Amino acid sequence: MKNKINQLLEEVKNITASNLDDLEALRIKYLSKKGQISELFNDFRNVANEEKREVGQLLNELKNAAQDKLNDLKESFINSGESDQKNDLTRSSDPIKLGTRHPLSLVKHEIIEIFSRIGFTIAEGPEIEDDWHVFGALNFPPEHPARDMQDTFFIEQNPDVLLRTHTSSVQSRIMAHKKPPIRMLFPGRVYRNEAISYRAHCFFHQVEGLYIDKNVSFADLKQALMYFAKEMFGENTEIRLRPSYFPFTEPSAEMDISCNICGGKGCPFCKHTGWVEILGCGMVDPNVLENCGIDSKVYSGYAFGMGVERITNLKFQVKDLRLFSENDVRFLQQFESAH
Numbered sequence: 390m391k392n393k394i395n396q397l398l399e400e401v402k403n404i405t406a407s408n409l410d411d412l413e414a415l416r417i418k419y420l421s422k423k424g425q426i427s428e429l430f431n432d433f434r435n436v437a438n439e440e441k442r443e444v445g446q447l448l449n450e451l452k453n454a455a456q457d458k459l460n461d462l463k464e465s466f467i468n469s470g471e472s473d474q475k476n477d478l479t480r481s482s483d484p485i486k487l488g489t490r491h492p493l494s495l496v497k498h499e500i501i502e503i504f505s506r507i508g509f510t511i512a513e514g515p516e517i518e519d520d521w522h523v524f525g526a527l528n529f530p531p532e533h534p535a536r537d538m539q540d541t542f543f544i545e546q547n548p549d550v551l552l553r554t555h556t557s558s559v560q561s562r563i564m565a566h567k568k569p570p571i572r573m574l575f576p577g578r579v580y581r582n583e584a585i586s587y588r589a590h591c592f593f594h595q596v597e598g599l600y601i602d603k604n605v606s607f608a609d610l611k612q613a614l615m616y617f618a619k620e621m622f623g624e625n626t627e628i629r630l631r632p633s634y635f636p637f638t639e640p641s642a643e644m645d646i647s648c649n650i651c652g653g654k655g656c657p658f659c660k661h662t663g664w665v666e667i668l669g670c671g672m673v674d675p676n677v678l679e680n681c682g683i684d685s686k687v688y689s690g691y692a693f694g695m696g697v698e699r700i701t702n703l704k705f706q707v708k709d710l711r712l713f714s715e716n717d718v719r720f721l722q723q724f725e726s727a728h
């Protein structure tokens with residue numbers, strides 16, 4: 390018996406296996422109920438009493454050695470990727486955390502989507518612009534304060550190269566190249582030389598709208614904007630147009646909507662007036678049409694421009710504009726369900 394045990398001890402120390410199936414075969418051979426080591430345990434009762442102590446110890450030593458060896462081999466397979474677990478094709482994959490759309494993108498897309506339903510297509514223009522497209526063509530007199538260093542970022546001391554201060558610049562580009570009818574939206578980023586605070590930033594986003602055709606009237610403008618307001622803020626939303634001034638539109642107006650936070654009753658957001666301003670608009674000034682090569686005796690048109698941050702604030706009540714550009718995931722993840 391002792392010989393047999395010693396022989397198996399030797400054998401066990403040297404066992405090798407090249408895969409998990411081999412390993413299982415070895416377990417059966419040595420350690421299963423009918424395995425060689427288990428059989429030795431069965432024979433143990435025939436061992437003479439005076440030898441029981443020594444043989445018993447040897448037997449336990451053998452059993453532990455076999456067990457340890459098989460465990461070691463198994464572990465090495467797991468580490469090298471040969472494990473059952475790794476190869477289990479039914480295991481669910483590691484969860485991938487999906488990103489979220491930026492709130493400004495969500496709102497920009499919604500604006501585009503609403504106007505696309507009434508025939509508007511999209512165009513984009515450069516953010517680095519020249520004076521003519523941002524101001525000159527749009528009827529800004531040379532001494533207009535918007536050209537002042539206070540508002541406009543100029544590039545490299547050259548007063549003709551600047552960061553656009555509004556997306557109206559895309560109007561002048563499109564009108565110079567495209568024949569009416571034109572029914573387009575111009576979304577994009579704009580820059581102004583402002584101190585950054587919770588309510589102002591040196592860059593923000595606008596969506597500009599332009600419709601040029603024969604016989605376009607102020608009534609068409611009002612109808613399109615009312616449709617937009619109700620689609621964006623709900624069927625019960627009301628609008629009002631207040632006379633205003635922009636160099637590139639005549640007449641010009643600013644549009645308010647009934648405050649969608651308090652429903653028009655009055656709250657801090659609408660400064661207790663029940664109304665909030667959301668965009669500027671008007672009939673394209675004939676000078677602008679002529680500057681861009683469109684015959685103002687044949688064509689007329691309307692334009693409007695809105696700030697995407699402003700609309701987003703109204704929809705989601707974001708109190709600090711800086712949150713939009715800080716990329717804080719705790720802020721961005723809150724818009725997961727808004728998709």
Ligand code: DAH
Nearest residue numbers: 555557669670671692693694
């Ligand atoms: N460009 C103006 C701004 O940045 C917004 C605007 C007002 C655009 C009236 C228009 C418009 O097209 O008709 O403040």
